[in-house]
Amino acid sequence: MKIEKILVSLVAVLALTVLLAGNVSAFATVTNVEISDVEGNLNSVWGASTKNHGAFAGETIPVKVTFVADEDAQDVIVKFELTGGNGYSVSTPRFDVVKGSVYTKRALIEIPSNIDVEERMHLEISVENQDAGRADVLHDFVLVAQRESYKVEILDVLMDSTVQAGESVPIDVVVKNRGSHFSEDTFLTVSVPELGLQQRVYYGDLSPEDQSDPDKEDTIDKRLFLNIPANAPSGVYAIEFKAFSDDSSQTVAKKFAIDGASRSSLVVSPMSSKTFGLNEVGEYKLTLVNSGNNIQVYNIVTDAPSELTVEAEETLVAIPAGTSRTVKVLVDSSEEGDYTFSVNVLSNGVIVEKANFKATVEGKGKAGNSTTDGTVVLTVILAIIFIVLLVVLIVLLTRKPQRTEEFGESYY
Incomplete structure (x- = not known):
């Protein structure tokens, strides 16, 4: 059943x-x-x-x-x-x-x-x-x-997407051996073609897989520092990473932005136009602001017509990150007229800021008026003294001589 x-x-x-x-x-x-x-x-x-x-x-x-x-x-x-x-x-x-x-x-x-x-x-x-x-x-x-016999691969790249000109930028790059054989004498190059920058790092021998005896790894993570020039213009740049050995290579490209020196530098002038007299010294002031993350060294260069004498009290100025400094510019002229001049602020030979000024030179300077007034006063004082002396002399000459009384002896 x-x-x-x-x-x-x-x-x-x-x-x-x-x-x-x-x-x-x-x-x-x-x-x-x-x-x-x-x-x-x-x-x-x-x-x-x-x-x-x-x-x-x-x-x-x-x-x-x-x-x-x-x-x-x-x-x-x-x-x-x-x-x-x-x-x-x-x-x-x-x-x-x-x-x-x-x-x-x-x-x-x-x-x-x-x-x-x-x-x-x-x-x-x-x-x-x-x-x-x-x-x-x-x-x-x-x-x-x-797996391929020989193959190196860039697994990861870590860096800031925006950096400041003049900075030393940290970059972490992970390189792995994807091949079935050792990748001997492996290198990594980092380059920014537009700026002419290139740096090379040695990664050594990468094994096909991690092993303890001898101690070898198939993946290595290293940090390098790329120095961005202080005069690098602002913009977006391509950065290339190339991992290579004698048998294999791989190139990876990324984009990053640079805030140039002109972006981190600011020139402020409280007064751009002044009026002063002949042979008088006109004083202008420039305030330089460094809003970057690194110290900036600036050169102050003036550009003026031949009728003006323009001088900066300091022509080389170092400003720490996040600070400012005021620079005096002295101007004088021996010819009257309206003039324009400029002060250029340079970093590593590149103009990062430019300030324009106007000077009006009048026919009489304060120094000339002071001299004239002093001469007039002196002349008046001398004239007064002369008149007083003249009056005294006249008085002395016109005064009559007094009679002399003779006294005799009296006998009683």
């Missing part, structure tokens, strides 16, 4: 399996599957048979599938799924098929960079009818994963 029940159960299960198989019957027949390498110079055409295919880490493999529709269907997709490693899946957009028609679909399969050479990956290709919920698994291809 028990045996009969078991046989009945088996028959039921078999019937259910046949029923389900009928529901998921294939609606398409694959006629060709083509896998080629990135360059397209190696083609493996497989039909119903399955073969192993070599796949290098990080490469992109083109895959082409050709099939014939055995019936009309809507919302059909071709799905390419890579199992093993981190996994990868890509599908075509949905499309309709007409019975008896031939269709070809293509996809690019990305092989992970960090594959395990001991692990086998599988590429499963299927044509699915999402509308009816049916799928036809066509092939399961075995991909034999392997």
